[in-house]
Amino acid sequence: MKETENLLLLIAGITLLAVAAAHAGEEGYSYGSIEGKSDTCLACHRDGKAVAPRYRIDTGQYNHTSHARIGCAACHDGISPGHPADRIVSKKTSCNQCHRDTAEEYGRSKHAGKASCGDCHNPHQVSAPEEISGQEMNRMCASCHSKEAMEARHAAWLPQADLHLGMLPCVTCHTASENYLITLHIIKRDGDNPYGEFRLATFAELDKLAEGKDIRSLIDTNSDTYISLEELRQFNQKQNQRLLRLQGVMVPEQVTHDFKALESRWNCTFCHASGPKAMQRSTLALPERNGSFTRIDVEKGAVLEALGSTPDFYMTGATRNATLNKVGLAIIAGGLVMPVGHGFLRFVTRKNRKERSHRHE
Amino acid sequence: MSENKMIYLQPTPVRIWHWLNALGIVTLCITGIQIRFPEFMAIFGSYKTAIMLHNTAGIVVSLSFSLWFFYYKMSGKLAKIYVPKPDELKYGLVRQAFFYFFRYFRGDPSPHHATPDNKFNPMQKSAYLAIMFVLMPLVALTGILLMNVTPLRELILLSGGLKILVAVHFLLACSLGAFLFTHVYLATLGRTPTAYIKPMWSGWEETEGDEAEVHH
Numbered sequence: 001m002k003e004t005e006n007l008l009l010l011i012a013g014i015t016l017l018a019v020a021a022a023h024a025g026e027e028g029y030s031y032g033s034i035e036g037k038s039d040t041c042l043a044c045h046r047d048g049k050a051v052a053p054r055y056r057i058d059t060g061q062y063n064h065t066s067h068a069r070i071g072c073a074a075c076h077d078g079i080s081p082g083h084p085a086d087r088i089v090s091k092k093t094s095c096n097q098c099h100r101d102t103a104e105e106y107g108r109s110k111h112a113g114k115a116s117c118g119d120c121h122n123p124h125q126v127s128a129p130e131e132i133s134g135q136e137m138n139r140m141c142a143s144c145h146s147k148e149a150m151e152a153r154h155a156a157w158l159p160q161a162d163l164h165l166g167m168l169p170c171v172t173c174h175t176a177s178e179n180y181l182i183t184l185h186i187i188k189r190d191g192d193n194p195y196g197e198f199r200l201a202t203f204a205e206l207d208k209l210a211e212g213k214d215i216r217s218l219i220d221t222n223s224d225t226y227i228s229l230e231e232l233r234q235f236n237q238k239q240n241q242r243l244l245r246l247q248g249v250m251v252p253e254q255v256t257h258d259f260k261a262l263e264s265r266w267n268c269t270f271c272h273a274s275g276p277k278a279m280q281r282s283t284l285a286l287p288e289r290n291g292s293f294t295r296i297d298v299e300k301g302a303v304l305e306a307l308g309s310t311p312d313f314y315m316t317g318a319t320r321n322a323t324l325n326k327v328g329l330a331i332i333a334g335g336l337v338m339p340v341g342h343g344f345l346r347f348v349t350r351k352n353r354k355e356r357s358h359r360h361e
Numbered sequence: 362m363s364e365n366k367m368i369y370l371q372p373t374p375v376r377i378w379h380w381l382n383a384l385g386i387v388t389l390c391i392t393g394i395q396i397r398f399p400e401f402m403a404i405f406g407s408y409k410t411a412i413m414l415h416n417t418a419g420i421v422v423s424l425s426f427s428l429w430f431f432y433y434k435m436s437g438k439l440a441k442i443y444v445p446k447p448d449e450l451k452y453g454l455v456r457q458a459f460f461y462f463f464r465y466f467r468g469d470p471s472p473h474h475a476t477p478d479n480k481f482n483p484m485q486k487s488a489y490l491a492i493m494f495v496l497m498p499l500v501a502l503t504g505i506l507l508m509n510v511t512p513l514r515e516l517i518l519l520s521g522g523l524k525i526l527v528a529v530h531f532l533l534a535c536s537l538g539a540f541l542f543t544h545v546y547l548a549t550l551g552r553t554p555t556a557y558i559k560p561m562w563s564g565w566e567e568t569e570g571d572e573a574e575v576h577h
Contacts, residue, residue, distance in 0.1 A: 313524070
């Protein structure tokens with residue numbers, strides 16, 4: 001239940017941050033730093049013993065958010081002078097005071113009235129869309145929409161519904177975002193068991209594998225904050241491939257809150273056709289200590305390469321490899337050599353067989 | 362003038378299997394092209410329809426392949442019909458190739474005469490051995506894995522990943538497609554262009570009296 005609550009709050013956080021980011025882009029607008037904005041409150045609320053667990057704030061996650069830059073009091077504006085002795089719980093500012101556009105968009109959606117911002121987002125743990133994984137996005141949705149029910153519903157029209165729902169964030173289709181990019185995550189077998197289930201690798205797990213170096217060094221071997229195709233190939237060839245693998249997820253460039261599937265999404269070839277820009281661009285999402293993710297640009301065309309770069313990411317029609325196409329064409333052309341070459345000689349020498357046939361008659 | 366004889370060359374189950382396979386494989390080839398190159402080909406309408414047809418045809422051909430295997434295995438003819446003997450590999454292949462690429466053009470008869478127990482010439486045997494015992498099982502196996510990516514993920518990882526599997530499936534399919542052209546063309550190399558095709562429809566092949574081994 002707590003996890004559900006947190007995840008729902010996380011979505012609300014993304015909403016908040018998306019609007020915040022839009023404002024942050026405006027000239028001269030700044031939230032400033034987090035210094036001194038929440039210290040008084042966090043003196044107690046960072047400590048699990050001083051406050052009830054539900055009021056505890058994880059400072060690692062909170063300080064990473066934009067909300068930390070406006071401080072607790074910006075939202076909790078009703079704190080009584082006798083707090084906490086009088087046990088009067090502070091009032092909360094509603095999200096739409098800052099996130100008006102998102103709130104209006106959400107208000108028009110089917111979700112409006114069924115889930116509040118806080119049901120999906122935790123404002124104390126918000127991350128930007130590019131800072132969370134596809135799995136995390138889906139966990140927010142799964143708190144209301146069970147995986148089994150959604151698979152059954154999609155299977156009525158979608159081939160390999162389990163694969164689609166397992167590999168894509170729901171918002172990849174249920175979005176107004178026109179463009180996509182491929183996000184690569186490092187996944188790891190549970191508990192180092194060679195037959196364990198693959199889960200998103202955590203910072204702690206990768207930190208241990210990096211043996212004291214920055215976890216980027218596991219894949220960005222020349223530390224240039226850019227992942228080349230060669231670095232991807234090297235990562236895939238390493239001995240720990242049984243435990244670690246790269247998983248590609250198609251994510252929308254923008255997160256919207258209408259959650260309506262655009263008409264184009266019902267057409268399979270929207271994704272399953274070669275050459276969409278989304279297939280060219282990819283980023284690697286590496287977990288951070290505070291639970292968010294850092295994105296590192298990956299060389300263009302990683303998911304289009306035949307084998308080495310992203311061995312587990314293939315979308316029929318979309319990520320077909322041009323070299324393999326040529327090899328396939330050469331094989332088929334080879335099959336035509338016999339009919340064409342032999343057929344030509346057969347035509348030229350047809351009289352010989354006619355003569356033989358007459359001899360037999 | 363020599364008297365022509367009729368021999369019963371293709372039993373009914375084999376003929377049903379052959380034409381079911383033919384329909385299935387042609388469907389697989391066309392839908393396969395649409396699945397890989399959707400922007401260039403949409404002969405079966407939507408992408409989803411092409412996927413469904415491809416999967417259905419794949420299952421039908423796989424089942425038909427299994428039936429073929431058990432039918433011949435149970436009849437005890439599998440090795441006799443499909444596995445070339447040492448002599449056939451040593452001399453028969455060269456003799457048959459010499460016929461196809463030289464003697465045929467002179468109008469000479471084929472050195473191989475088909476009988477129900479020895480239907481294929483050494484070249485056919487070698488080709489079918491590779492196709493029926495290597496290419497077909499592999500293309501079916503990779504196809505089954507690709508149809509069930511989520512439940513069979515561990516097997517896919519063992520094979521090296523999804524892309525390797527797709528590449529193998531695609532190249533095998535191209536090889537089978539290439540064989541299809543040769544297969545259809547070679548089927549027209551009988552005494553008349555339809556002499557080899559008719560028995561696959563009716564079961565009976567007409568052979569020249571001096572060539573046939575008559576079976577009662």
